[in-house]
Amino acid sequence: xxxxxxxxxxxxxxxxxxxxxxxxxxxxxxxxxxxxxxxxxxxxxxxxxxxxxxxxxxxxxxxxxxxxxxxxxxxxxxxxxxxxxxxxxxxxxxxxxxxxxxxxxxxxxxxxxxxxxxxxxxxxxxxxxxxxxxxxxxxxxxxxxxxxxxxxxxxxxxxxxxxxxxxxxxxxxxxxxxxxxxxxxxxxxxxxxxxxxxxxxxxxxxxxxxxxxxxxxxxxxxxxxxxxxxxxxxxxxxxxxxxxxxxxxxxxxxxxxxxxxxxxxxxxxxxxxxxxxxxxxxxxxxxxxxxxxxxxxxxxxxxxxxxxxxxxxxxxxxxxxxxxxxxxxxxxxx
Amino acid sequence: xxxxxxxxxxxxxxxxxxxxxxxxxxxxxxxxxxxxxxxxxxxxxxxxxxxxxxxxxxxxxxxxxxxxxxxxxxxxxxxxxxxxxxxxxxxxxxxxxxxxxxxxxxxxxxxxxxxxxxxxxxxxxxxxxxxxxxxxxxxxxxxxxxxxxxxxxxxxxxxxxxxxxxxxxxxxxxxxxxxxxxxxxxxxxxxxxxxxxxxxxxxxxxxxxxxxxxxxxxxxxxxxxxxxxxxxxxxxxxxxxxxxxxxxxxxxxxxxxxxxxxxxxxxxxxxxxxxxxxxxxxxxxxxxxxxxxxxxxxxxxxxxxxxxxxxxxxxxxxxxxxxxxxxxxxxxxx
Numbered sequence: 256x257x258x259x260x261x262x263x264x265x266x267x268x269x270x271x272x273x274x275x276x277x278x279x280x281x282x283x284x285x286x287x288x289x290x291x292x293x294x295x296x297x298x299x300x301x302x303x304x305x306x307x308x309x310x311x312x313x314x315x316x317x318x319x320x321x322x323x324x325x326x327x328x329x330x331x332x333x334x335x336x337x338x339x340x341x342x343x344x345x346x347x348x349x350x351x352x353x354x355x356x357x358x359x360x361x362x363x364x365x366x367x368x369x370x371x372x373x374x375x376x377x378x379x380x381x382x383x384x385x386x387x388x389x390x391x392x393x394x395x396x397x398x399x400x401x402x403x404x405x406x407x408x409x410x411x412x413x414x415x416x417x418x419x420x421x422x423x424x425x426x427x428x429x430x431x432x433x434x435x436x437x438x439x440x441x442x443x444x445x446x447x448x449x450x451x452x453x454x455x456x457x458x459x460x461x462x463x464x465x466x467x468x469x470x471x472x473x474x475x476x477x478x479x480x481x482x483x484x485x486x487x488x489x490x491x492x493x494x495x496x497x498x499x500x501x502x503x504x505x506x507x508x509x510x511x512x513x514x515x516x517x518x519x520x521x522x523x524x525x526x527x528x529x530x531x532x533x534x535x536x537x538x539x540x541x542x543x544x545x546x547x548x549x550x551x552x553x554x555x556x557x558x559x560x561x562x563x564x565x566x567x568x569x570x571x572x573x574x575x576x577x578x579x580x581x582x583x584x585x586x587x588x589x
Numbered sequence: 590x591x592x593x594x595x596x597x598x599x600x601x602x603x604x605x606x607x608x609x610x611x612x613x614x615x616x617x618x619x620x621x622x623x624x625x626x627x628x629x630x631x632x633x634x635x636x637x638x639x640x641x642x643x644x645x646x647x648x649x650x651x652x653x654x655x656x657x658x659x660x661x662x663x664x665x666x667x668x669x670x671x672x673x674x675x676x677x678x679x680x681x682x683x684x685x686x687x688x689x690x691x692x693x694x695x696x697x698x699x700x701x702x703x704x705x706x707x708x709x710x711x712x713x714x715x716x717x718x719x720x721x722x723x724x725x726x727x728x729x730x731x732x733x734x735x736x737x738x739x740x741x742x743x744x745x746x747x748x749x750x751x752x753x754x755x756x757x758x759x760x761x762x763x764x765x766x767x768x769x770x771x772x773x774x775x776x777x778x779x780x781x782x783x784x785x786x787x788x789x790x791x792x793x794x795x796x797x798x799x800x801x802x803x804x805x806x807x808x809x810x811x812x813x814x815x816x817x818x819x820x821x822x823x824x825x826x827x828x829x830x831x832x833x834x835x836x837x838x839x840x841x842x843x844x845x846x847x848x849x850x851x852x853x854x855x856x857x858x859x860x861x862x863x864x865x866x867x868x869x870x871x872x873x874x875x876x877x878x879x880x881x882x883x884x885x886x887x888x889x890x891x892x893x894x895x896x897x898x899x900x901x902x903x904x905x906x907x908x909x910x911x912x913x914x915x916x917x918x919x920x921x922x923x
Contacts, residue, residue: 511845519861
């Protein structure tokens, strides 16, 4: 039997527990060319909130009655003449919030768990890491000596953004919620400074840590923090729009950045990105990030919860910020 | 004697008549290397409102007691051993709202009034035209077949933006206030369509005229119109932030674009620009635009008022939209 979490309604504001419905369904027989993946872990990402919205976006919305979309990693336990994958392969892809996946393998790729543990492949070596890598390098176009500010800095994307910027010789300041996360950024990840948005003025913090302004701002949060960053751009600055966690559960209109005319004053650029566009180069990115991890320059931290039943409470941590590193849910039952 | 309009206070909201003070001052003697320009015309531009604000921007603010900054064109009537300019030369530069200018000539250049009349040199062949030229070509990066939307389309910048986009083979839609201006865009300037924001829904108009969305949006106005345009971007669209007329007289915070996350969904770019950055290439732009004017492909229209005393009432037309073409004030007294 396969426990599957299906979307049961379109939430308004912060999703409640009734937003999804946990079902227990039989696993269908494999057709020719299909594999059965026993799912171990799923990735929890702020972007999930957007996928639940019935609007045109970069990816179709999850439909009511469909398994909730999620990045996943698990092991092939059965294969029916699959051309590439065999029993024992560990595959990552968009498996969704369920315990078993029947698939023809499209969009999945095999990973080597001798090099990194499974959760890392849906974190730093998965979509969040890829988002960070291409966002800061290709869109942010960082160069040595740049002052880089990143919000959501202790999160799965932000923590990698900041570490890559450090590797590339930038001065890096992170914005995160709480003293513990800020200490983690500086002491463990080597950030040059951190601003605790829950306990200090972000405006004052940016002024203090970036006295000459910001060359690249990597935004995961939107809202007031985006405005504070815009107010301190340097000439020809780049603002990478990766997400807007602060706005995802809004029931009113999204707060647009009042300070957007700073783009004009500073001849700056604000650009949006979606990681899927860089799929052709994931392999190269994974090689570089794997190397940095092996060299101890790039640290990966996962915060792993257990049990598909606990999806909702784990999901809430994305927005409350009550987590330490990349949020992962183990859906495998021992 | 020299009538000079000086800034007398920092306005809140829409400047009233007391914002400037008209003085009549003697003309100082020329020092070695200086010229005296008898000013004929000054340019009125929405950007003037920004120059009156005491904030860090792309250009220092006009100080209280200083002559109000303005683009100008006039004739050299006296020269004291100037290395380049002589009596009879027609010079354009930042002469300000006054009837005579004493200058060492820095920032001024001579133009040929046999090729175009003086007002055109502070319009289509001056800063507004240069802004349009570099904004749509260098920042907007238009290519043949692009769908280009421009706001403030009947204005000094917007009308040139649209015409250049037509010359480059784009489909061009303009947004302007009133049926007369819209008719002018389509019938006289060759736009493919026009949206009258004073009498129709801009959202509906964009949907109708750009059914497949917008490749390049050139924004002069900000506010609700910027949001409407963002809602209809195509993939990899470019948004050129040239100005925000709708917000310049705000007494409350600027309205940020609520739909800025469309940049993410559509991997689009929003970039600010300031014309001064392109000074090294003005000559090339003037040659191209002059050629297009001679070929009848680029039309220039000025709305000329008279009398330095009428500066305030003319200035108000920038924001009420009560003007037909590039707004110019003749400060020369016959």
